[in-house]
Amino acid sequence: MYLNYNNFELLSNKLQSSEDFELIEDAVGAFAGYVKDVDIGEQQIRTAYATLDGEALRERVTAIDNRRSAHHKEAIVNANLLNRLAAVNGVEAIYTGKTGEGDNLYNLEVRESVAEFCIEITAKIFENRR
Numbered sequence: 001m002y003l004n005y006n007n008f009e010l011l012s013n014k015l016q017s018s019e020d021f022e023l024i025e026d027a028v029g030a031f032a033g034y035v036k037d038v039d040i041g042e043q044q045i046r047t048a049y050a051t052l053d054g055e056a057l058r059e060r061v062t063a064i065d066n067r068r069s070a071h072h073k074e075a076i077v078n079a080n081l082l083n084r085l086a087a088v089n090g091v092e093a094i095y096t097g098k099t100g101e102g103d104n105l106y107n108l109e110v111r112e113s114v115a116e117f118c119i120e121i122t123a124k125i126f127e128n129r130r
Helices: 005-014 018-051 054-088 108-127
Strands: none
Touching (some): 005 108, 018 054
16 A cells, blocks of 8 residues: 555644645546556557557557556656655655665656555545545
């Protein structure tokens, strides 16, 4: 488990500025966007393998993979941003998984833990909807 939802709620209750709320909204959008892109991409890959071959298949799968990778990198950046915003506001980490900096920002452990975090936070927000 890589989500501390209590800290997420605590941060949301502490914020005062619309800019900070926008940062959270953008971050949550990045997390949900990654999960959505994985779901859509998996179906698109199945369709590509069923309908394409050769260079057309390689190009389609590469494009899907590149898009997913971009969403994943955006989610990683936003997980770290969310934790920095929490720290500035005196709140413990919301994303509790592996973090990295520089060349290690996108290493396998970070990518895997952020992917799980995206699923967790998306599901928890959905579960707690009004």
